[in-house]
Amino acid sequence: MNEFILMTDSTADMPESFYRENQIPVLSLTYTLENRTYTLSDSLPMPQFYDKLRQGAMPVTSQVNPEAALNGFRAAAKQGQDILCVCFSSALSGTYNSCQLAAEMLKEEGFAQRIVVIDSLCASTGMGLLLYKANQMKQKGMSLDETVAWIEAHKLNVCHVFTVDDLNHLYRGGRVSKTAAIVGSMINIKPILHVDDAGTLQVIGKVHGRNKSLKTLVDLMEEKMGSWKDKNDIFMICQGDVDSEAEQVAKMVKERFGISQSLISYTGPVIGSHTGAGVIGLFFMGDQR
Numbered sequence: 621m622n623e624f625i626l627m628t629d630s631t632a633d634m635p636e637s638f639y640r641e642n643q644i645p646v647l648s649l650t651y652t653l654e655n656r657t658y659t660l661s662d663s664l665p666m667p668q669f670y671d672k673l674r675q676g677a678m679p680v681t682s683q684v685n686p687e688a689a690l691n692g693f694r695a696a697a698k699q700g701q702d703i704l705c706v707c708f709s710s711a712l713s714g715t716y717n718s719c720q721l722a723a724e725m726l727k728e729e730g731f732a733q734r735i736v737v738i739d740s741l742c743a744s745t746g747m748g749l750l751l752y753k754a755n756q757m758k759q760k761g762m763s764l765d766e767t768v769a770w771i772e773a774h775k776l777n778v779c780h781v782f783t784v785d786d787l788n789h790l791y792r793g794g795r796v797s798k799t800a801a802i803v804g805s806m807i808n809i810k811p812i813l814h815v816d817d818a819g820t821l822q823v824i825g826k827v828h829g830r831n832k833s834l835k836t837l838v839d840l841m842e843e844k845m846g847s848w849k850d851k852n853d854i855f856m857i858c859q860g861d862v863d864s865e866a867e868q869v870a871k872m873v874k875e876r877f878g879i880s881q882s883l884i885s886y887t888g889p890v891i892g893s894h895t896g897a898g899v900i901g902l903f904f905m906g907d908q909r
């Protein structure tokens with residue numbers, strides 16, 4: 621059974637310690653803020669990044685380009701193992717296409733290793749949850765083909781539900797109208813969003829007030845889990861510099877469903893550029909997104 625290297629890109633929004641401890645190379649998307657471009661390894665501290673967003677900064681993000689993907693694949697391939705790369709949803713970024721192109725370019729260079737690039741149809745720590753599951757299988761000794769088969773069969777079981785505190789960033793990204801952003805902000809309307817089966821971001825509800833929006837995330841978890849209710853051994857939360865509210869959601873989930881293991885991480889700067897500060901995302905396995 622051939623070993624393989626598991627790779628991903630920086631929008632998986634997992635703690636750096638997870639990548640380091642599991643030896644997972646990460647391809648970096650970039651963001652440009654105040655005329656400076658940052659990468660995963662050269663980024664503002666997250667509290668400072670979100671402070672800038674609160675002050676009105678509007679970063680611009682860029683996908684992994686084919687050259688950067690090729691460099692990452694080449695470095696991994698030199699270790700002599702096959703590569704499995706789990707990428708940000710192709711409906712939200714061109715990163716997957718860049719990685720597909722880079723895989724073909726590496727073959728043309730004469731490398732014999734297999735490179736499998738997966739369109740996760742996931743975003744943020746939803747992709748992180750899929751990566752976590754893939755890493756579990758790898759650690760158990762499952763083959764590349766077995767791991768790929770599981771991911772393809774179950775990636776649409778990764779449920780993403782989240783809410784944002786500031787509608788202006790969603791307006792800028794074309795997710796809500798300007799009128800909805802202005803009126804919603806005035807009357808404290810909080811949108812509820814998810815990532816659908818096509819890997820796109822969709823508004824699925826609106827509630828009044830922050831506490832109601834956080835409770836709605838947990839209500840949606842109960843609604844969506846279905847047959848996975850007793851099989852979820854971990855859930856994950858991403859947060860845009862609102863630690864206490866992330867802990868509040870985690871407590872609600874643990875009390876309602878008895879799932880003891882959780883992971884809370886920052887929503888990284890690439891995703892955070894589009895959601896703004898205050899985003900809270902809840903990720904788990906379910907029957908349907």
